[in-house]
Structure formats: structure tokens, C-alpha cells
Amino acid sequence: MNEPETDQIETYDTAFELGDGAIAAVLEAVESGDKPRLLALLEPLHAADVADLLEQIGKTARRDFLNLWGNDLWGEVLSELSESLREEVIDYLPANTLAEALRDLESDDVVDLIEDLEVLQQNLLLDALEDADRVAVEQSLQYPELTAGRLMQRELVMAPTHWTVGQAIDLLRQETELPEQFYHVMIVDPKMRPVGKVPLSSLMASARDVELTSIMEDDFKTIPVLQSDEDVAYAFNQYHIVSAPVVDADGRLVGVITIDDAMEVLQQHAEEDVRRLAGVGDESFSDQVLATTWLRFPWLAVNLVTSIMASLVIAQFADTITAIVALAVLMPIVASMGGNAGTQSLTVAVRGIATKDLTRANVWRVIRREVLVGLLNGLIFAVVIGVVGLVWFDSVMLGVVLGLAMIANLLAAGLAGILIPIWLEKLNIDPALASGAFVTTVTDIVGFFSFLGLAALILL
Amino acid sequence: MNEPETDQIETYDTAFELGDGAIAAVLEAVESGDKPRLLALLEPLHAADVADLLEQIGKTARRDFLNLWGNDLWGEVLSELSESLREEVIDYLPANTLAEALRDLESDDVVDLIEDLEVLQQNLLLDALEDADRVAVEQSLQYPELTAGRLMQRELVMAPTHWTVGQAIDLLRQETELPEQFYHVMIVDPKMRPVGKVPLSSLMASARDVELTSIMEDDFKTIPVLQSDEDVAYAFNQYHIVSAPVVDADGRLVGVITIDDAMEVLQQHAEEDVRRLAGVGDESFSDQVLATTWLRFPWLAVNLVTSIMASLVIAQFADTITAIVALAVLMPIVASMGGNAGTQSLTVAVRGIATKDLTRANVWRVIRREVLVGLLNGLIFAVVIGVVGLVWFDSVMLGVVLGLAMIANLLAAGLAGILIPIWLEKLNIDPALASGAFVTTVTDIVGFFSFLGLAALILL
Numbered sequence: 072m073n074e075p076e077t078d079q080i081e082t083y084d085t086a087f088e089l090g091d092g093a094i095a096a097v098l099e100a101v102e103s104g105d106k107p108r109l110l111a112l113l114e115p116l117h118a119a120d121v122a123d124l125l126e127q128i129g130k131t132a133r134r135d136f137l138n139l140w141g142n143d144l145w146g147e148v149l150s151e152l153s154e155s156l157r158e159e160v161i162d163y164l165p166a167n168t169l170a171e172a173l174r175d176l177e178s179d180d181v182v183d184l185i186e187d188l189e190v191l192q193q194n195l196l197l198d199a200l201e202d203a204d205r206v207a208v209e210q211s212l213q214y215p216e217l218t219a220g221r222l223m224q225r226e227l228v229m230a231p232t233h234w235t236v237g238q239a240i241d242l243l244r245q246e247t248e249l250p251e252q253f254y255h256v257m258i259v260d261p262k263m264r265p266v267g268k269v270p271l272s273s274l275m276a277s278a279r280d281v282e283l284t285s286i287m288e289d290d291f292k293t294i295p296v297l298q299s300d301e302d303v304a305y306a307f308n309q310y311h312i313v314s315a316p317v318v319d320a321d322g323r324l325v326g327v328i329t330i331d332d333a334m335e336v337l338q339q340h341a342e343e344d345v346r347r348l349a350g351v352g353d354e355s356f357s358d359q360v361l362a363t364t365w366l367r368f369p370w371l372a373v374n375l376v377t378s379i380m381a382s383l384v385i386a387q388f389a390d391t392i393t394a395i396v397a398l399a400v401l402m403p404i405v406a407s408m409g410g411n412a413g414t415q416s417l418t419v420a421v422r423g424i425a426t427k428d429l430t431r432a433n434v435w436r437v438i439r440r441e442v443l444v445g446l447l448n449g450l451i452f453a454v455v456i457g458v459v460g461l462v463w464f465d466s467v468m469l470g471v472v473l474g475l476a477m478i479a480n481l482l483a484a485g486l487a488g489i490l491i492p493i494w495l496e497k498l499n500i501d502p503a504l505a506s507g508a509f510v511t512t513v514t515d516i517v518g519f520f521s522f523l524g525l526a527a528l529i530l531l
Numbered sequence: 532m533n534e535p536e537t538d539q540i541e542t543y544d545t546a547f548e549l550g551d552g553a554i555a556a557v558l559e560a561v562e563s564g565d566k567p568r569l570l571a572l573l574e575p576l577h578a579a580d581v582a583d584l585l586e587q588i589g590k591t592a593r594r595d596f597l598n599l600w601g602n603d604l605w606g607e608v609l610s611e612l613s614e615s616l617r618e619e620v621i622d623y624l625p626a627n628t629l630a631e632a633l634r635d636l637e638s639d640d641v642v643d644l645i646e647d648l649e650v651l652q653q654n655l656l657l658d659a660l661e662d663a664d665r666v667a668v669e670q671s672l673q674y675p676e677l678t679a680g681r682l683m684q685r686e687l688v689m690a691p692t693h694w695t696v697g698q699a700i701d702l703l704r705q706e707t708e709l710p711e712q713f714y715h716v717m718i719v720d721p722k723m724r725p726v727g728k729v730p731l732s733s734l735m736a737s738a739r740d741v742e743l744t745s746i747m748e749d750d751f752k753t754i755p756v757l758q759s760d761e762d763v764a765y766a767f768n769q770y771h772i773v774s775a776p777v778v779d780a781d782g783r784l785v786g787v788i789t790i791d792d793a794m795e796v797l798q799q800h801a802e803e804d805v806r807r808l809a810g811v812g813d814e815s816f817s818d819q820v821l822a823t824t825w826l827r828f829p830w831l832a833v834n835l836v837t838s839i840m841a842s843l844v845i846a847q848f849a850d851t852i853t854a855i856v857a858l859a860v861l862m863p864i865v866a867s868m869g870g871n872a873g874t875q876s877l878t879v880a881v882r883g884i885a886t887k888d889l890t891r892a893n894v895w896r897v898i899r900r901e902v903l904v905g906l907l908n909g910l911i912f913a914v915v916i917g918v919v920g921l922v923w924f925d926s927v928m929l930g931v932v933l934g935l936a937m938i939a940n941l942l943a944a945g946l947a948g949i950l951i952p953i954w955l956e957k958l959n960i961d962p963a964l965a966s967g968a969f970v971t972t973v974t975d976i977v978g979f980f981s982f983l984g985l986a987a988l989i990l991l
Binding site for chain 1: 549551554555577579580583584586587588589700703704706709710712713714730731732734735736737738768769770771773790791794795797798801802804805806808809810811814815816818819820821823824827828830831834835837838839841842845846849852853856857858859860861862863864866867868871872874875877878879882883886887888889890891892893896897900903904907908911912915916919971975979
């Protein structure tokens with residue numbers, strides 16, 4: 072009887088990430104051109120960790136690494152690489168190394184690998200595939216990007232409605248090419264339309280003569296092949312689906328999507344939202360300086376325009392500021408509080424839209440809530456900032472102006488923060504992408520205008 | 532032979548979310564007190580959709596709904612509810628309704644349901660459970676929050692190393708209480724330590740006399756029971772794990788974690804990061820106005836302090852502003868650009884830390900990149916804003932001051948945006964929570980100080 076090896080019972084430090092030590096050792100092996108040592112170091116690693124390693128080392132080290140690894144490169148490492156690095160690495164690798172690497176991969180991984188590449192690279196990789204694989208990949212690529220058709224695997228296990236458990240098990244035992252992962256046997260009618268699915272655990276737990284239809288789940292979600300991948304991911308998460316049949320326009324079974332693929336999409340979309348809310352595009356740590364600068368430039372450019380608009384508002388009150396310089400000192404406070412409150416509201420709205428928690432059923436209640444929260448926080452901070460203004464500049468009326476402007480701006484922030492994302496969504500513009508600029512423009516302008524305007528009215 | 536019913540081949544509109552029509556119909560049934568109609572409307576819905584419905588309607592309608600539903604309430608709906616609403620609903624429901632509802636649930640769902648409740652509510656629910664279930668739940672609750680112990684299910688299927696496929700299948704056929712979902716048979720040695728796992732699909736595809744050890748995967752991750760749930764989720768995502776054995780300090784198998792639970796954790800943490808970056812706590816759309824105001828207050832309070840600090844900087848230059856009012860008009864541009872660039876850098880850093888893409892191996896390269904990106908965007912926007920300043924106020928030197936301040940602030944933004952999250956992480960403070968305030972403080976102060984300071988030096 073085998074004793075479990077100690078490295079199977081891993082502790083926190085080693086179990087779940089690539090250690091710094093591992094990276095240093097690999098770099099050393101690469102530097103000294105010691106291929107046997109490199110292979111020995113890579114052997115215990117998961118392809119995802121090797122991909123991370125490639126992402127975390129510098130460009131020169133990466134090339135030396137790939138040169139030394141040569142034709143021993145694992146195909147899975149390519150499909151685990153981040154998109155920007157994938158292009159770099161595929162560009163760099165010789166054609167025969169690529170062809171070798173692709174042979175390791177399932178067809179849906181190949182699709183995932185090549186769908187974002189440029190046409191030239193795509194053709195290079197397609198040519199490297201064997202005929203049967205190339206046809207399968209090309210078929211998948213015919214579905215539009217970001218749909219269930221791209222996400223599904225074509226390999227699946229199905230059985231007709233009149234079969235028994237025993238017949239299904241015999242099929243599985245005879246079949247030589249089973250999908251790498253599957254959790255259900257899909258039950259189809261003679262027209263190939265799915266009518267139920269039998270979890271493998273039920274199949275195992277039932278006697279051979281039990282009919283499949285008596286143990287199948289018939290209350291299940293069917294995914295249209297053109298459904299957006301984001302909706303597919305939502306459904307898997309919402310309904311705790313493990314695998315689901317994908318059907319064409321006639322309702323015929325054409326593939327299966329499993330939870331791991333759906334969760335990757337969910338994760339990607341959440342990550343995309345974070346980045347878009349913060350004004351960074353699809354950048355990664357392996358991007359070079361110029362690429363990163365370029366990706367961040369548009370957001371900064373938009374912000375420049377909106378902040379110049381705010382300055383135009385301030386310019387209208389130049390005389391007022393010259394008369395009371397305290398206004399220049401205090402005005403950024405009002406604008407900054409509005410910007411923060413607006414960001415709070417818009418983030419809640421953007422994520423609510425993405426997770427389908429903000430719907431027509433509660434939108435009015437949520438708008439009302441945002442306005443009231445803005446008003447309430449406005450009142451609280453009006454008192455605080457009013458006192459600050461009074462104590463600092465010894466002027467009751469300056470405190471009053473500050474307080475009133477604060478209320479106006481936090482109200483505007485709540486209203487803009489909820490309405491702008493909803494309105495962008497209606498216009499089919501990604502609210503995560505564009506809400507920030509609009510909301511900040513509103514809070515800057517309302518903040519400066521209300522504060523300086525009230526000051527001109529009341530204090531001069 | 533059954534024809535598939537048309538509602539199984541669903542289209543976009545109805546397949547993946549609760550329609551507005553459904554909500555309206557349910558509200559109508561509730562209003563007219565028509566229980567048979569309510570039950571008929573709920574019947575085709577998934578518990579997760581009913582929970583969403585409860586979250587999206589108003590408080591009064593929710594109470595009427597629960598009153599009408601009464602003891603027919605499904606337990607799963609409780610475990611699908613958002614945390615804040617869960618407390619409200621559990622507080623509202625009569626004890627016997629709760630007891631009925633809990634009987635529907637698996638023990639790990641009960642744990643998930645009650646772990647965040649107050650002690651009083653916890654005890655109420657524990658008392659409602661049957662003895663065996665209560666013991667199981669209490670055992671799980673002994674593990675610290677946010678660990679693998681809380682996440683795992685105790686129900687699992689295991690077999691000793693000397694068993695064959697046939698013996699395992701016979702066990703599964705005899706066992707009356709199998710876990711609701713399982714994907715592997717865990718193979719354990721006589722000391723109960725996991726030595727491999729056999730995917731159900733391999734079990735099905737193998738002949739009865741094949742030994743389990745010959746088809747088991749022995750290269751698998753074992754999860755220590757005290758591992759943080761965030762690390763568990765990372766491992767599932769990174770290594771595409773479907774289910775993994777959980778072991779105690781002696782390496783003995785105590786439970787199993789499956790991908791669906793891990794993915795929920797991953798999703799929750801990503802969502803938490805988005806919200807913390809934007810300065811909103813764990814709020815949900817069903818929170819009332821006061822609760823929401825209170826949750827958002829601390830972030831706004833911190834922002835007030837930091838913006839007052841910025842004002843103190845401006846106050847040092849009151850005379851300069853009085854002499855050249857154009858400075859007051861233009862200074863928010865420099866500060867705002869710095870704030871935006873800083874948010875870009877810190878978001879990339881915070882997510883990089885969370886996804887373990889930012890590590891000791893690439894941290895210096897990333898810091899260098901942030902500085903260079905800051906410098907480069909600083910140079911670009913220095914030219915643009917310099918020209919704006921020149922044209923608007925007809926002063927070359929004002930343009931020069933604006934440009935120099937822009938470069939200084941975008942550099943500071945890049946540096947603070949990357950260093951502050953790393954430094955917070957080292958101090959064990961959640962970088963998503965605190966980075967924003969610190970970085971904005973830096974960019975505000977550097978922005979105002981460099982612009983006004985240079986102006987005082989050069990223009991006066």
C-alpha cells in the first residue's frame with residue numbers, strides 16, 4: 072500500500088502559487104543553458120504556473136527560456152498565457168515548435184487560443200493542425216465571437232430516450248475517445264433535441280436495467296448557440312449549473328458548456344468591469360511601457376477635457392475668487408466629495424446592471440434611495456464642512472455657502488451616479504466604460520458652480 | 532417518445548433572467564391574496580430567481596409575499612438571498628416556517644446560510660434543525676470563518692486503495708445517501724489520507740475488474756482545512772480543479788470542495804474588490820436608505836479629511852492666487868489628472884495582487900513601468916495643457932508651469948499608485964480598501980503644491 076508522498080499534503084506557502092524560489096531557479100537554469108535542469112524544474116509545475124512564470128520574467132529572459140525549451144514546449148502553456156503575451160510568444164516561436172505544441176491541445180482550447188490572434192497568426196496555427204482538428208476549429212470559429220458557440224465543446228456523450236443505464240455504461244466503456252471532462256449524459260429525442268440530462272453520479276448509483284428517462288433531470292436550461300457568453304456565465308452562476316446542452320436554431324444538440332468555461336467568462340467580465348471603471352483597458356503586467364501608455368491615454372484625455380470644462384466654470388467666477396481667496400482654497404473640497412459620492416453610486420449601479428440585480432422592478436426604488444442617501448450624507452457633511460469653514464475663516468456665511476454647495480453636489484452625485492449608467496446601458500454603451508467621465512463632469516461642474524455661484528450671491 | 536416542450540428551448544428574453552412580467556404577475560397575486568396563483572407562478576422558477584424577486588420588490592410587498600407563501604416557503608430561497616435581506620426575512624418569519632424551510636437544505640447550505648447571522652438568529656435556526664443535521668452544522672461552524680473548513684461539504688464518496696471499479700460501483704448502487712453533487716471518488720490509504728482521485732467519467736468508462744489505483748489521478752491538489760477560502764478559489768481557478776479533497780493537520784480526508792462553491796468565493800472576492808475600490812462596502816439593492824448612508828459614510832469622511840489636507844496646501848499660496856487668479860482656474864486640472872492616473876495605477880496593482888500576477892519576480896519591472904508610463908503620459912499632457920494655458924491666458928510661462936506640474940503629478944501618481952498598494956499589502960491592510968484615499972492624497976498634494984509652488988517661483 073502506498074504511503075501518500077509528503078508533497079501531496081502541501082502547506083500554504085507551496086500549494087497555491089508559484090514560489091519566488093522556483094522562478095529564480097528556472098532563471099538560473101535558463102541563464103546557464105542547462106536544459107535537463109530546466110525540464111526537471113518545470114516537470115512538477117502546472118501549465119498555468121509556467122504561463123505565469125513567462126509573464127513575470129523580462130522579455131529577454133523569456134526569449135532565452137523559449138529557445139532553451141524548444142520543441143519540448145507544452146501546448147497548454149500557450150493557452151494559459153495572457154492575450155498580449157500570447158501574440159508575442161507565437162510571433163517568436165518557430166513554426167514547427169508551434170505545430171508540436173498545438174497537438175497537445177483539445178479543439179476548444181485551440182479555439183480559445185487562436186480566436187483573438189491576428190488573421191496571419193490564425194492561419195499559421197490553423198495550418199499547423201491536423202485536418203480533423205482544423206475542421207473542428209474552423210467550425211467553431213464560424214460562430215460569432217463572445218457567443219455560446221465559441222465557448223462550447225463539441226465532444227459530448229449522448230443517449231437516446233429508450234436506453235437503459237446498462238446500455239449507457241456499455242457505450243462509455245466501448246468509446247475510445249471520450250471528452251476530457253463530462254458530468255452528464257445528454258438524453259436526446261430522434262430529432263437530436265435534448266429532453267433531459269443524467270448526472271454521472273445518478274448513472275453510477277442506478278442498476279443496469281433502470282431506464283435513463285426515469286433518472287434524467289428534465290428541468291434544465293438549454294443554451295441557444297448564439298447566446299452571449301456573458302449571459303451563459305450568468306446562468307451558470309445563478310442556477311448553479313454544472314454542464315448544459317447547447318442547441319442550434321432548430322433546437323438540436325450541437326455541444327456542451329461546462330462550469331469551468333462559464334466561470335472563466337464570469338471572472339473575465341468582472342475583471343473587465345473593474346478595469347474599465349478605473350480607466351484602464353485590457354492591459355497586463357507583461358505589456359511594455361509604450362503599449363501601457365497608449366492603453367491608458369484615452370481615459371486621461373477624456374478626463375482632461377472634462378476637467379477643462381470644470382475650469383471654464385471656475386473662470387466665470389474669477390472676480391469672486393479674487394475678492395475672497397478662501398473660495399479657491401475650499402472649492403476643491405466640494406468637488407472632491409461630489410466625485411467620491413458619484414463614484415460610489417455609479418459603481419453600485421454598474422455592477423447591479425452587470426449582475427442583473429438592478430432591473431425595471433426596482434429601478435425607481437433604487438433611484439429614490441440614491442437621492443435620499445445623497446441628501447442625507449449631504450446634510451451630514453454640510454454641517455461638518457460648514458463648521459470647518461466657519462472656524463477656519465471665521466465667517467458664518469462662508470460656512471453656510473459651503474454647506475449648501477455640499478448638499479447640492481452630493482444630491483447631484485447620487486442622481487448622476489444612478490441615472491447615467493442606466494442611460495448608457497439603454498444606449499448600448501458599456502456603462503463601466505463611460506459612466507465615470509460623465510459623472511465626474513456633473514459633480515465637478517455642479518460642485519464649482521454651486522459653491523462659487525452661492526458665494527457670489529451671498530458673500531459679495 | 533416525448534417531444535421536447537417548447538419552453539425548454541428558451542430564447543434570450545426568457546431563458547436567463549426573471550422577466551418584468553413575472554414580477555408584476557407575482558405582485559398581483561400577492562396583492563389579491565391569491566395563494567394558488569402565487570404557487571403556480573413560483574413553481575417554474577428557480578430558487579435563485581425567487582430570491583432575486585424578493586430582493587427587487589419593496590419591503591411591504593415582501594412581507595405580504597412571505598405571509599401569503601407561509602409554510603410553503605422553499606428553504607433554498609433563504610440560502611440564495613443576499614446577506615442583508617436574509618437577516619430581515621429570518622427575523623420576520625415565524626419559527627415553525629423557518630424549521631420547515633431548513634429541512635429542505637443540505638448541511639453545507641445551512642452553514643452558508645447561518646454563518647453570517649447574529650448569535651440569536653443562529654441559535655434559533657440551529658434549534659430548528661434535526662439532531663444529526665445540527666451536529667454536522669455545529670462541527671462546520673467550529674472552523675474559522677473564510678476557511679476551507681467552512682466551504683467544504685462533509686458528504687463524500689471514498690474507497691480504499693485495493694478496491695476495483697466494480698466494488699466502487701456496487702458501493703454507489705447500495706449507498707442510499709449520496710452527496711447531491713460529486714465528481715470524483717476519493718482514494719484513501721488506511722490512515723484516511725487521500726492518495727488519488729478517480730473521476731466518475733473514468734470510473735464509468737473502465738471495466739469492473741480494473742483497479743482504482745490504476746485509473747486514479749495521483750497528481751492532485753490537497754487543500755488544508757484551514758486554508759483561506761480566497762486561496763482555495765484561486766487554486767480552483769488557476770488549476771481548473773473540479774473537486775478537491777480537504778485534509779486536517781494530520782493529512783486525513785475530512786471533506787471535499789467542489790468547483791461551484793469555489794467559484795462563488797472567487798466571484799464574491801472580485802465583487803468585494805470592485806466595491807472597496809469605489810468606496811462602497813458590502814451593500815445591496817435591498818438595503819434601506821439609512822443602512823446605505825451609514826455604509827458609504829466612512830469613505831466620504833476619509834475623503835473629506837484628505838481634501839481638507841489638499842486645501843491646507845492651497846491655503847499656503849493664497850497670496851499667489853490673489854495675484855494671479857488664473858491659477859485657481861487651472862489648478863483643479865492638474866490635481867484631477869493626477870487623481871485619474873493614480874487610480875489607473877492602483878487598480879492594476881490591487882487586482883494584480885489579488886490575482887497573484889504581481890509578485891516579487893516582477894515587482895521591480897512593474898514599478899519601473901509605472902514610473903515610465905507616468906513620465907510619458909506626463910510629457911504628452913504637459914504639451915497639451917501647456918498649449919491650453921498659453922492660448923487661454925496668453926502667457927508662455929503659465930503654460931510652462933502647467934506642463935511641469937503635470938509631469939510631476941503624473942509621475943507621482945504612477946509611483947504612489949503602485950507603491951501604496953504593495954506597502955498596504957505588506958502591512959496586511961486590504962489594498963482595495965485603503966489605496967484610493969492614500970493615492971488621491973498624494974496626487975492632490977503634489978498637484979496643488981507643484982503647480983502653485985512653481986507658479987510662485989516663476990510667475991511672481
